[in-house]
Amino acid sequence: MKKLIKSTQQWLHKMASPRWFYQISGRWLPLLSLLTFVSIIIGVIWGLGFAPQDAKQGNSFRIIYIHVPASFLALVGYYIMAISGAIAIIWKIKLADVVMKSAAPIGASLTFIALLTGAVWGKPTWGTYWIWDARITSMLILFFLYLGVIVLQKAYAAQGLSNKAAALLALVGTINIPIIYKSVDWWYTLHQPATIKFTEAPSMHPDMFQPLLIMIIGFYLFYVTALIVSIRAEIIFRERNTSWVKELALNLKDKRSI
Amino acid sequence: MNNIGFLAILRRDLLLAVRYRGDLANPLIFFFVIIALIPLGLTPDSKELSEIAPGMLWITALLASLLSLDGLFKDDFVDGTLEQIIILPQPLYFMVLAKTIVHWIVTGLPLSLLAPVLGLMLSLPETGYLPLMLSLLIGTAILSLIGSIGAALTLPLSKEGVLLSLIVIPFYMPVLIFGSNIVVLAVDGLSIASPLAIMGALLALSLLISPYVTSCALRFSIYG
Amino acid sequence: MPDPKNILMTPASVKTLSLKDLSFQRNEKFLFSNINLTLESGDILQILGQNGSGKTTLLRLISTALKPYSGEIIWQGKNVNGIREVYLEDILFLGHQPGLKRLLSAEENLVWWRRLNKTNLRKNVYAFEEVGLYNYKDEPCNYLSAGQLKRAALARLCVSEAKLWILDEPFTSIDKDFSIKLKSLIVSHLRRGGIVVLATHQDLKIENMKYFSIPDLSGANSE
Numbered sequence: 001m002k003k004l005i006k007s008t009q010q011w012l013h014k015m016a017s018p019r020w021f022y023q024i025s026g027r028w029l030p031l032l033s034l035l036t037f038v039s040i041i042i043g044v045i046w047g048l049g050f051a052p053q054d055a056k057q058g059n060s061f062r063i064i065y066i067h068v069p070a071s072f073l074a075l076v077g078y079y080i081m082a083i084s085g086a087i088a089i090i091w092k093i094k095l096a097d098v099v100m101k102s103a104a105p106i107g108a109s110l111t112f113i114a115l116l117t118g119a120v121w122g123k124p125t126w127g128t129y130w131i132w133d134a135r136i137t138s139m140l141i142l143f144f145l146y147l148g149v150i151v152l153q154k155a156y157a158a159q160g161l162s163n164k165a166a167a168l169l170a171l172v173g174t175i176n177i178p179i180i181y182k183s184v185d186w187w188y189t190l191h192q193p194a195t196i197k198f199t200e201a202p203s204m205h206p207d208m209f210q211p212l213l214i215m216i217i218g219f220y221l222f223y224v225t226a227l228i229v230s231i232r233a234e235i236i237f238r239e240r241n242t243s244w245v246k247e248l249a250l251n252l253k254d255k256r257s258i
Numbered sequence: 259m260n261n262i263g264f265l266a267i268l269r270r271d272l273l274l275a276v277r278y279r280g281d282l283a284n285p286l287i288f289f290f291v292i293i294a295l296i297p298l299g300l301t302p303d304s305k306e307l308s309e310i311a312p313g314m315l316w317i318t319a320l321l322a323s324l325l326s327l328d329g330l331f332k333d334d335f336v337d338g339t340l341e342q343i344i345i346l347p348q349p350l351y352f353m354v355l356a357k358t359i360v361h362w363i364v365t366g367l368p369l370s371l372l373a374p375v376l377g378l379m380l381s382l383p384e385t386g387y388l389p390l391m392l393s394l395l396i397g398t399a400i401l402s403l404i405g406s407i408g409a410a411l412t413l414p415l416s417k418e419g420v421l422l423s424l425i426v427i428p429f430y431m432p433v434l435i436f437g438s439n440i441v442v443l444a445v446d447g448l449s450i451a452s453p454l455a456i457m458g459a460l461l462a463l464s465l466l467i468s469p470y471v472t473s474c475a476l477r478f479s480i481y482g
Numbered sequence: 483m484p485d486p487k488n489i490l491m492t493p494a495s496v497k498t499l500s501l502k503d504l505s506f507q508r509n510e511k512f513l514f515s516n517i518n519l520t521l522e523s524g525d526i527l528q529i530l531g532q533n534g535s536g537k538t539t540l541l542r543l544i545s546t547a548l549k550p551y552s553g554e555i556i557w558q559g560k561n562v563n564g565i566r567e568v569y570l571e572d573i574l575f576l577g578h579q580p581g582l583k584r585l586l587s588a589e590e591n592l593v594w595w596r597r598l599n600k601t602n603l604r605k606n607v608y609a610f611e612e613v614g615l616y617n618y619k620d621e622p623c624n625y626l627s628a629g630q631l632k633r634a635a636l637a638r639l640c641v642s643e644a645k646l647w648i649l650d651e652p653f654t655s656i657d658k659d660f661s662i663k664l665k666s667l668i669v670s671h672l673r674r675g676g677i678v679v680l681a682t683h684q685d686l687k688i689e690n691m692k693y694f695s696i697p698d699l700s701g702a703n704s705e
Binding site (some may be wrong): 262263264265266267269270273274277336338339342343344345346347348440451464477480481 | 535542544546548566567568570571575577578579581582583584585586590597598599655678
């Protein structure tokens with residue numbers, strides 16, 4: 001039993017080692033990138049080109065193949081950021097700190113894409129690029145939450161202080177997200193604006209749903225790949241004074257001079 | 259021992275607030291001045307003003323409260339008093355709560371009491387006066403509590419004024435939604451029980467959680 | 483001769499402070515690591531080191547304002563994390579800044595401080611007489627000079643019941659006469675069985691003084 005605990009502890013410690021992560025991720029990255037690329041290409045071509053037209057919206061609905069996965073990942077990405085931040089401050093694992101720092105801008109960009117594609121969808125559907133409906137408003141507030149975390153991170157980094165405050169902010173944000181979504185919902189139904197009610201495709205035809213599924217998977221893969229690439233860069237930067245990084249750099253240099 | 263510590267900080271902060279009355283007036287003057295901007299920027303028409311009055315009053319009160327937030331810990335941070343408070347045997351939770359309560363007494367409370375007068379200036383119907391004050395009393399208390407988290411997080415930063423607002427505002431949005439709604443419902447003659455209950459719940463939640471989070475934030479932000 | 487790491491292994495006596503394998507990191511670099519030392523009643527420890535080497539950090543670690551990267555602080559045989567309230571009641575910390583509200587008078591500041599900390603039965607006037615501030619105790623602190631502010635802060639030493647004094651550069655800003663007074667306050671605290679840990683550049687010439695030098699780790703490899 002003691003052996004089991006000891007080996008788990010060692011494994012956890014190993015997992016938390018930046019160098020180990022760098023090496024392992026290096027092996028998986030090519031495959032991940034390939035899968036990401038493939039699934040997104042398939043999803044895009046299928047969804048934008050071959051899926052059947054929508055009865056009401058015609059071809060303009062196709063933007064959901066980007067909008068829906070982006071919004072989904074934007075929300076999931078926030079929780080990934082907050083949870084890794086929590087791990088960093090509670091268990092003081094440096095790698096978790098790196099994950100959080102890398103996850104923030106990726107999540108924020110996805111939120112922005114969701115908002116942008118939402119606007120693109122809005123023009124043909126409701127005649128305007130922006131509409132204050134519950135989902136888009138919630139997404140906007142999520143964007144502000146991301147921006148707050150990123151700005152706080154940068155301000156602390158500029159003064160050479162640690163990332164703990166930003167991690168705490170992200171964590172407090174997770175409590176706030178359900179409250180925000182609920183209150184925005186409430187706010188929207190309360191005012192019943194005279195515009196067209198935003199309907200999500202209630203039950204999608206399988207022919208429309210399948211490419212969406214592929215896009216969601218593709219976006220997940222994209223998120224993970226982008227995260228790993230970003231983490232690796234950050235690891236190299238943080239460990240730039242260690243011997244293994246210097247060795248790595250020298251090896252690369254040698255390879256290039258050949 | 260807890261009570262003594264809590265009261266000691268409460269008394270001291272109140273004493274300081276009284277000694278330096280400049281801080282007290284600023285949010286009120288801001289509130290007043292911005293409300294004057296609204297008709298100038300929009301319309302002098304009473305009917306139109308009365309329609310936007312609840313929201314504008316709430317937004318302006320929110321901003322005025324926000325402005326006074328960065329002074330919450332700054333002074334103690336600079337003169338070394340905060341350092342002493344953090345290493346007290348009394349839980350930091352109560353010390354933070356005491357400071358937050360004083361902050362509310364000095365900003366939120368006066369704002370809420372002044373609000374109906376400004377409501378008059380924006381043609382808010384009379385039925386709205388009391389609900390406005392009530393919603394602001396609860397709302398500004400929540401704002402002080404949640405805002406203290408932001409104040410603590412931005413404490414060691416140099417240009418924290420704008421940053422503080424950016425961080426805190428997303429957390430204020432639900433409070434704004436329900437708070438202004440209370441006034442709107444009251445003006446329309448409808449029951450305000452529902453949003454009032456929600457505000458009460460938010461207040462209870464922030465009373466429980468905010469001082470604790472702020473304590474953690476203080477420990478992180480001061481010493482890294 | 484200053485002894486860099488004076489390690490005493492004794493069973494837990496009435497008042498002991500032990501640091502075990504204490505280390506602290508900032509920005510991925512260790513400020514110091516594996517500090518081991520023990521202090522007993524009547525001991526005084528002077529912390530030496532370059533500016534920015536971590537003297538203040540070490541003092542803050544001992545006061546528990548900061549948490550160490552690894553290692554323990556042990557007070558009277560128990561880890562301070564477990565006896566937090568008891569430990570904090572037993573310590574007095576004076577940092578770089580005086581810790582006084584400028585809008586309040588020296589006396590008002592002391593009254594406030596006494597409400598929050600464990601103090602003896604001596605009156606405030608006694609404290610202000612001791613530090614030579616009796617004539618200024620009712621002036622708002624923003625009218626006091628730097629030296630007077632320091633005296634006002636040090637007035638706490640006269641009324642505190644704390645057994646462990648943690649002082650960060652207590653001799654700055656004060657004149658020679660008061661330095662002598664401060665030294666005598668420290669010595670009487672030691673005679674009563676207290677412990678003092680302080681960071682200062684002054685050469686105090688107190689009997690049985692212990693020293694700890696923080697190694698300068700910038701640029702070099704750790705330890």
